Amino acid sequence: MQPTPEFGLPPLRVGVAGPRPSQSGDQPGTVEFRYWTLAAALSGASALWAPFMPEGVGWHSTVGDTLAAVPDAGDDLNAFYDRRHLNFFHHTVAGVTVYSGESSDVSKHECGHAVLDALRPQLWDAASAESAALHEAFGDISALLSALQMESLRVAVLTETQGDLARSSRVSRLADQLAWAIRQVAPTAVEPDCLRNAANNFFYRDPVTLPSRAPAAELASEPHSFARVFSGAFLRALAGIFRQQQNRDPGGLAEAVVISARLLAAAVLAAPVVPGYFAQVAAHMVAADQELFGGEHGPALRSAFVATGILSTSGAVAVTPETVAPHAAAMVGTVHDGDDTLTSITIPGERYGLTEAFSVRAPAHTPRFAVTSAAADIGGVQPAGAEQAAAAFVEDLFRLGRVQVPEEHLTAAAVAVDGPTTKTHTLTRSDAGGLALTRLCFL
Template sequence: MTVQPQQMADQTVLVYASDPGEPPGVTPVRHPVPQLETQPFPTAIAQPAPQPDSAGPGTPAFRYWVAADALSSGSRMWGALVPSGTQWVPSVGRVLTAHLDEGVDLNAFYTRTGLEFFHRTVAGVEVFSAQSPEIVRHELGHAVLDALRPQLWNAAMHEADGVHEAFGDISALLTALQLESLRVTVLTETQGNLELSSQLSRMAEQLGWAIRQLERDAVDPDCLRNMSNHFFYRDPVELPPDGPANTLTSAPHSFSRVFSGAFLKALAGIFRQQPAQDQAALARAGEIAGQLLVDAIVAAPVVSAYYAQLAGHMIAADQRRFGGAHGRALRSAFVRHGILSLEAATSLTAAEVARRGAGLAEAMPGGSDDQGLTTVTVQGMAYGIKGPLVLNAPGEVRRFGIAGSDPVGGSLRPADPEQVATSYLEDLLRRGRVDVPQEYRSDTAVVDDNPSRFTTHEIARSEAAEGLALVRRRFA
């Protein structure tokens, strides 16, 4: 029986407030019945809502309410920060629909039509990705970022993927900060130093545990990814395509940790600037950091060295909104992770921001998928693909002349768009993330058709040019 919204008005449901953690997991808590029709980001779950009092851990009803609570709170949090008029990309439709169990896998996807979650039994424990609020809010973050900057969906650049994965983890973190109980716990756990590893910084502990049972070095030792880290920026075209979790690679989830680590330090610095270091101040710091990130995402041009532009635009947004009150915290965080070189950070003065930042306040979310991108055509035969292949490379003009740190000193020179795009394609192929239909494969194709290896991209007939194109199908 489907339960009507008015019947739920004064009821509560049993949910996990945070990730269920390593087995045996955490204790569920009661939250008000979530409302999925949260504007401007309404969501839905593919199955009918069960009775609010019918759910216990390990049941489909419990998973439904955990996911619904995570979707509702995430939509509400982002809805308060994004510009008026922001909405899901057209392919999603009015409502973003979540499918809670699409089969056996330790994964979750945003597909541009909805969210997909999976399950797998590991060491006798049944692990459902939809039963983790952090994973649900991470995937929701992909959809929110797609609404703000749809150009990143098909951009052939490592830093676009890295921002997407970092934004997902930041989505989980900022939504968690909506809970007073979690804020109190984190402040106690870190003694007020938010840069330290904590329940807030550790992403998806249960899923990380499950993956670790199968491939020990694929994830962090205590979670899937930890935003409390010291990874230092390197141009991803110079990084290996894959490697163990304790190394930095160009793979999206690995490279994302540079930006998410800097964001955590920026949040910690903003928190230290609050008049009192209590749970209310932590909530305020989260709001400020989230707003600056949204402003930067909307305004920053899509270019190579994209991380640096986002960092610069967060500093510019702070200058516009708060008179530069949090500039030191932001500069320090981005310098410590190498996203901004020392000379880049110090060049972003109030006068420079005012001179180059005209129009930042008028920047609008959305736009066409190819806005700001330029096409690069490569010879597909070099990659085992028949015919010319079109890639969407970063093509906008930099607003700020800034870049990341060169480890030997000074600033790195950003790679040119063609190098960025071809390096990205090669890394996808090296990791086996591209589905190449049989009719497009040459005799020397490198595709191995391993059914256990998921793909994120596909080679398809180009809709905008002659030949073939690299097309994204999902964020995983």
């Protein structure tokens, strides 16, 4: 790969692979346009998160100092982060060639995966629908907040929503061009007007109880689908924090963007990886607000997480100065756990027609706050155990055709390992000799 020029802010330097073209590209579909659109989008995402990286923490070690984007890695309707690069693709649909790297939303989403991987590397291999969905939500939130760092967009969105940020707007609606292309081949896979919309009405359900896939109008445990519960809550929280600003103008909105980004970064750094991960991250945002802002935004955060069922009402009121105090040092966004690995569990190979059993990482940290998400009727829902959550996640991967299985591990009865679906996971021989399910990429 060509050496890449550097953009963005340390420690999150970004670059675009290939020779740097002249700055004259304003025509979509050209090499110049792709290059400079990517450079601008990734610089924006870098600038959003760089101020909240703990001392000494940068991109995952396999990425290096600069996260490089490959503007056109081949024919696909896709984009992914693989712990080395951000990869973007092109595909022609109905006579129109769509480049995923031409979408600021898509590139900022992918960059979000890399940022969260830097903050919380344990999530990479965690076999958990909720932690995978949080990764997708973090990508969507990166696109949302990064867009709002632009003054012109803040002005436009405040007009469009009449000051109520929780309404559907050009920033809540993600990636309309890629969505158009997907709609041509899979009409119910995306929203009518975008890929995903953070202004939504989804209410939390334990993903273990949800189907593996569903049309865009319904919730599934598939991570991009389930992510919408968290991004929906985050948009409501952002709207609430904005309402609290002294100046409800583009300047006040810029403040709300920085506050909400800081709280989310602090929360994902500290939140343990558990089956009820959304509730833990939400509680950690409330706790971080107590430590960083004296609890000033507690009402906005609690309302947003209760409205979406991510916190039960009893969970929301359980995060108090008294319960946070023993953990205060971990709440301010400066402590990085490194790569402490999650416990392995074993999944029988015959369940999927494989020659032998394989191990996966279960979301088995110890919860910090005694909070749960909401039940559909009253109170909280007891989350699935770590082993059940891991097994359900693996089941989803096979049902969705996401696992790449080397030929020698297949029996004639192997299920769902064929087809063109992009593989996110693979089975590899671990140092200890057994097979392990490991992640290849986040889409």
